[in-house]
Amino acid sequence: MICNMILCGVGGQGVLSLAAIIAKASLSAHLNVRQSEVHGMSQRGGEVSSHLRIGDEEIVGDLVPSGTADLIISMEPMESLRYLNYLKPNGIVITASEPVKNISNYPDVNAVYAKIAEIPGSICLEAESLAEAAGSRRASNMVLIGAASSFLPLETDGLQNAIRETFASKGESIVETNLKAFDAGRRFQNPN
């Protein structure tokens, strides 16, 4: 089994830490991991994406081939649509609904939502609001991990441990906020 993911958003939104946490949890679960990211020019408010591949078989390349992504996890609605060529026919898109309009020609948001809704099984949630309720808007990437958790070949507590480890150096209250945000995403996806 190999689970392929595209993680995306806008520079500065925390896409790379989102990728790092899933990668960390995968390693603790003794899965093979390859995670590719783009640094540099594209980070100054431009589009950012990371290819993440985890699995119990050998993973030969760093890039996800088109048509093989099980999941697209996006921090921004329009960005969630940019990588659809990677999605496999029954793959799922999970995205935050809050647009980042740092460009003058941002398309009509409702057209973006309508397009997302066309993708069977897609999930569009107010990640920033949920994160804010959990204690910090900046934790919206954790909300998305929570919402994606039931689709990942990983245990919930493995992901929680990875979040704990990642934020441990920043103090207990930041760890708590991020765990709460993760939980909010998980409950959104699966209220029971």
Place this chain on the structure above:
Amino acid sequence: MIERVLLGDEALAQAAVDAGLSCAYGYPGTPSTEVMEYLIAASEANGFKAMWCTNEKTAYEEALGASLAGKRALITMKHVGLNASADAFVNSALLSINGGLVVCVADDPGMHSSQNEQDTRALAAFAKVPVFEPVSQQEVYDMTREAFEVSERFGVPVILRMVTRIAHSRASVRLSEKRPQNGLNKSSDKTGWMLLPATAKRNWARLLEKEKQFHSYSEESKYNTLKLTGSKIGVITGGLGGNYFRENTGDLPQELSRLHIGFYPIPAEKVRRLYESVDEILVIEEGYPVIEEQLRGLLGPGKPIHGKLDGTVVRTGELTPDNVRAALALPPRPCGSVNASDVIVPRPPALCKGCPHADTFAAVKAALAEQPQSLVTSDIGCYSLGALPPHSAIETIVCMGASVGMAKGAAEAGLYPVVATIGDSTFLHSGMTALIDCIQNNTDMTLIILDNSTVGMTGGQPTMIPSSRFEPLVRGLGVDPEHIRTIVPLPQQHDKNTAIIKEEIEHRGLSVILAVRECIETAKRRARKTK
């Protein structure tokens, strides 16, 4: 055994540490920057030296000194850095390298963050220097360790060719036992480090002899693997082309004979064996058609060779699992049916909100508003984004430092007014030398040094000298002190700054304006650190 999750760049750095590195020198550049950042962080605890330098050439020469002294040294740079250090690089192949000398050069096929996609293997072949090219983070680690051995065994510099997708990708890596640093052991080869014509002739002949040994090493290398399956088509893969080939092999009707090349010069004998057993060859390599062009020389006309030159493999941009699939004549994999192209627009990068460069560009544009014949040259850094709307303030971006010399040439050809804009780090890298030419001729131009106290583009490394030393520096070089001006690029200073730029444009000789305000990202980072 220790196993760690590392970026390709970090795996290279850790391998150098474990190989007994004593001195590391580099200049930042995506996607190589993380190698030196990792080394700087590890240097104190491990008792070696690691530091940023003014440019790749100074970095290269400093490493040569360390090698002469018998110590293992590493140089880090992006691909175009090898152009900047080419004089040192090409000549260093003629030396008798003493302490192992490894050059980490990170290519950027696809130009994610670069002005070209040149292939380091081509320059290495020109200089006759061996190259390792890894396909996984584990290979990055193992090859770097071996590269130091090869360098000492043959007395040559050795290149580790990285590409963006390996440099900036993470996987788990098994570390091997740490080796102690070399002791101080000054080279005893009296002529091995002196390229006078007489000694250079001898050294050149010796390099050609060594080249034969590189070829035998290449035939034996475990990174050059040949598997013959009896197929009619034979594949030669180089670098990540090998991974993307493997990604698709499950869908091929039959396993194809394949030679993968991870060590250069290419293993000619293995190539011949593959060639003899197949009817045609397909070459899939990341970068320029380096292997492909050498094959034509090696094999002559005969069986068809397909690859980048006949368009079977894409000629520009990076390889991907998808375009390699197309080269193998496999149909694309199906993907979801929703087409969203009508609701997606590009999201280009932009200067950060509050960036000092934006205020400088606004003032430059205002000062030039009524000038029909003006030229604004620029350079490489965050401020290159001044080319895009809403700024649209600059007209040239070529190579580090070019803005200064190009402004001089354009002014001397008759354009007026000519303004050059250059970042502080870029100025020190390669702009300063051209400024001396301008001073000598009192060229009618205005140079604006965008002094934001940092190398912003590559993540905020410190500029080599503090902000306060730029004014004495340009004065010391000989710029007329009356025409050295300082502005603070802030919105509330816009009118004042515009007036100063106008005054200096009207001065029909050389002026230098220092636009001094710290990069806001670096300021934020500094604030977080001191908190």
